[in-house]
Amino acid sequence: MDSYLHSYTASISDPVEFWREAAGHLDWFEPYDSIAPPEQGQRHAWFIGGRVNACHEALDRHISDGRGDEPALIYESGYRSASEQLSFRQLRDTVAELAGCMARRGVGIGDVVLIYMPAIPQAVVAMLACVRLGAIHAVVFGGFGPRELSARISLARPKLILTASCGLEPGRVVPYMPAIEEALALADHVVPRVIVWQRPECVATLREGRDEEWQEAVPGSAPAPCHGVPAEHPLYVLYTSGTTGQPKGVVRDTAGYLVALRYSMRAVYGLGQDSVFWAASDIGWVVGHSYMVYGPLVAGCATVMYEGKPVGTPDAGAYWRLIDRHRVNVLFSAPTAMRAIKRDDPEARHLTATELPSLHAVFLAGERSDPDTVRWLEERLRRPVIDHWWQTESGWPITAICLGLPPTRPVRHGSAGMAVPGYNVCVLDGEGEPVPAGDMGTLTLKLPLPPGCLMSLWDDQEGYRRAYLGQYPGYYSTGDGGFVDPDGYVHVMGRIDDIINVAGHRLSTGELEQVIASHPAVAECAVIAIPDTIKGQVPLALATLKAGISQSPVEASREVLALVRHDVGAVASLRKCLIVDSLPKTRSGKILRGTMRRIAANEPWSVPPTIEDPSTLDYIARILEETSSS
Ligand code: COA
Numbered sequence: 001m002d003s004y005l006h007s008y009t010a011s012i013s014d015p016v017e018f019w020r021e022a023a024g025h026l027d028w029f030e031p032y033d034s035i036a037p038p039e040q041g042q043r044h045a046w047f048i049g050g051r052v053n054a055c056h057e058a059l060d061r062h063i064s065d066g067r068g069d070e071p072a073l074i075y076e077s078g079y080r081s082a083s084e085q086l087s088f089r090q091l092r093d094t095v096a097e098l099a100g101c102m103a104r105r106g107v108g109i110g111d112v113v114l115i116y117m118p119a120i121p122q123a124v125v126a127m128l129a130c131v132r133l134g135a136i137h138a139v140v141f142g143g144f145g146p147r148e149l150s151a152r153i154s155l156a157r158p159k160l161i162l163t164a165s166c167g168l169e170p171g172r173v174v175p176y177m178p179a180i181e182e183a184l185a186l187a188d189h190v191v192p193r194v195i196v197w198q199r200p201e202c203v204a205t206l207r208e209g210r211d212e213e214w215q216e217a218v219p220g221s222a223p224a225p226c227h228g229v230p231a232e233h234p235l236y237v238l239y240t241s242g243t244t245g246q247p248k249g250v251v252r253d254t255a256g257y258l259v260a261l262r263y264s265m266r267a268v269y270g271l272g273q274d275s276v277f278w279a280a281s282d283i284g285w286v287v288g289h290s291y292m293v294y295g296p297l298v299a300g301c302a303t304v305m306y307e308g309k310p311v312g313t314p315d316a317g318a319y320w321r322l323i324d325r326h327r328v329n330v331l332f333s334a335p336t337a338m339r340a341i342k343r344d345d346p347e348a349r350h351l352t353a354t355e356l357p358s359l360h361a362v363f364l365a366g367e368r369s370d371p372d373t374v375r376w377l378e379e380r381l382r383r384p385v386i387d388h389w390w391q392t393e394s395g396w397p398i399t400a401i402c403l404g405l406p407p408t409r410p411v412r413h414g415s416a417g418m419a420v421p422g423y424n425v426c427v428l429d430g431e432g433e434p435v436p437a438g439d440m441g442t443l444t445l446k447l448p449l450p451p452g453c454l455m456s457l458w459d460d461q462e463g464y465r466r467a468y469l470g471q472y473p474g475y476y477s478t479g480d481g482g483f484v485d486p487d488g489y490v491h492v493m494g495r496i497d498d499i500i501n502v503a504g505h506r507l508s509t510g511e512l513e514q515v516i517a518s519h520p521a522v523a524e525c526a527v528i529a530i531p532d533t534i535k536g537q538v539p540l541a542l543a544t545l546k547a548g549i550s551q552s553p554v555e556a557s558r559e560v561l562a563l564v565r566h567d568v569g570a571v572a573s574l575r576k577c578l579i580v581d582s583l584p585k586t587r588s589g590k591i592l593r594g595t596m597r598r599i600a601a602n603e604p605w606s607v608p609p610t611i612e613d614p615s616t617l618d619y620i621a622r623i624l625e626e627t628s629s630s
């Protein structure tokens with residue numbers, strides 16, 4: 001029997017029955033009353049009435065099942081010869097101790113704890129300790145600067161911050177406390193307590209009365225038990241870039257997410273317990289939440305955490321050695337990482353040195369996988385290389401080639417696979433009508449969304465409805481454009497809004513523009529994405545200066561780049577800010593970002609009929625063409 005077709009059809013025709021079966025694998029503290037999510041537009045949560053605990057699912061239940069001594073977390077560093085392995089029991093005991101310490105400091109059910117940490121085991125411990133107590137974690141990527149951090153503090157209003165003294169990047173140590181101090185000073189919320197994991201590379205100075213050293217505060221704390229929470233209790237809030245200047249707080253429910261992740265580990269990745277899963281990401285991103293922490297652990301797999309880069313720490317063989325050493329079964333990475341490895345080791349010399357007998361497949365996500373890179377990898381690995389599509393909001397893959405649902409469909413280069421059971425992918429035109437197979441349109445998901453997808457936006461139920469459900473009644477709008485070919489393969493061609501993907505990191509051009517506009521010399525600015533051979537896209541800024549500014553364009557441009565690097569973080573990868581005399585606009589004053597983007601990407605473009613002054617566009621086109629050829 002074709003189990004993909006069977007599962008897919010069942011998931012769409014009778015979602016309640018389909019997810020009832022999947023939910024049977026959870027260790028419920030109390031059974032649910034109803035399975036289906038409430039009416040459209042309400043908070044999207046499944047299994048109402050049930051009670052669970054995500055930490056129990058991830059750790060304690062495996063210990064009860066007699067698997068306490070099996071490996072749960074494997075950590076390796078690319079920066080120093082550090083490696084650590086924790087069994088389910090060791091991880092549970094460490095988590096319970098931190099949870100006990102937090103409980104003694106007043107953290108309880110529903111409180112928000114902000115986690116600002118690098119990819120080290122304590123970050124996983126921090127996340128699981130929160131959910132053990134029923135507290136809600138808000139993880140902020142360690143590469144974000146003070147402005148981004150402060151916005152998240154103001155929005156999430158945490159009771160406690162868990163952090164580390166520093167992160168490590170190639171050739172430098174990144175101290176975290178200065179960013180926290182600056183963010184707290186900017187935020188409109190006071191965080192009374194900060195617990196800091198001190199790392200040997202940089203010992204943070206602590207502020208008396210507010211800060212505590214983790215290594216002193218936590219050991220010896222009475223271990224806290226798992227607190228059963230309602231199915232729809234928020235497990236976490238994760239801020240991601242939206243189309244406005246403000247980050248969007250994606251709220252995840254507990255039970256639906258656990259059911260979906262557990263299902264995906266088997267159906268999508270083809271893994272059962274005792275497998276080793278490595279998502280080469282960071283806990284600051286959704287991939288880190290779903291597949292460095294919850295997915296593998298809930299499924300009883302060991303999860304690998306790597307603090308390092310695909311290249312340069314120390315070389316392009318780092319990934320292959322790690323897979324070999326820890327017998328990784330599935331690697332989840334981003335196309336940008338593979339392009340970086342291919343650039344540094346085009347002949348894959350590092351790869352042929354090992355055989356990687358454990359590896360079943362490589363999954364890629366974060367941006368469209370370019371066929372050249374996929375082909376290169378397939379030829380070297382001789383294993384399936386699977387592009388799959390998802391977003392922070394979905395929490396788990398929308399499309400993939402499902403390895404656990406045979407017969408496995410062949411990979412089709414340029415496509416992100418087929419709809420995963422639970423997701424009804426529809427391509428709609430501007431009027432909300434379905435388009436014929438093969439035609440481009442907006443990629444939407446017919447409601448109801450499967451379990452695991454975002455429940456709402458933090459403190460903004462109306463914003464959730466407006467952003468995702470308002471455009472096409474009855475459908476969730478993904479913000480991506482693409483098509484479904486006649487065989488059912490989904491092709492995701494890129495965002496149809498102002499979000500850009502830089503090395504797999506999601507950034508909003510609006511947010512970058514806000515920072516640039518805050519420079520005192522800048523009158524107007526626009527940020528567009530331009531193609532980059534390794535990072536996929538990088539931002540390019542164009543700015544005009546205020547009249548009467550004495551600063552030279554070169555100096556202003558340098559300061560703008562430094563400002564973005566400091567406020568947003570180096571991950572923004574803004575390397576160029578062109579100071580121009582004017583920006584092309586429509587007669588209603590809208591900057592022609594789309595046209596500039598097409599010019600910069602060497603795509604066909606035309607002069608929009610609504611243009612205010614065609615000569616400004618000619619002028620900018622010349623500059624952009626010179627820039628792209630330089
Ligand atoms: N803390 C502080 N700074 C950070 C950081 C962090 N957590 N993460 C990145 N940065 C800095 C980097 O040091 C770099 O600074 P630089 O401008 O001084 O060199 C800058 O931000 C850009 O970093 P990055 O995007 O990592 O680019 P890179 O040029 O250092 O490396 C790649 C290029 C392709 C190797 C890298 O982007 C990569 O590994 N990408 C894969 C990402 C990924 O797997 N994402 C998964 C999402 S599913």
Ligand code: AMP
Pocket residue numbers: 240286364365366367368369387388389390391392393416478479480492493494495501504505506
């Ligand atoms: P994030 O929320 O950071 O995970 O980014 C989600 C966005 O990344 C999606 O909306 C897409 O634009 C893009 N994306 C993720 N995976 C893919 C993929 N496999 N193919 C094309 N785009 C992708």
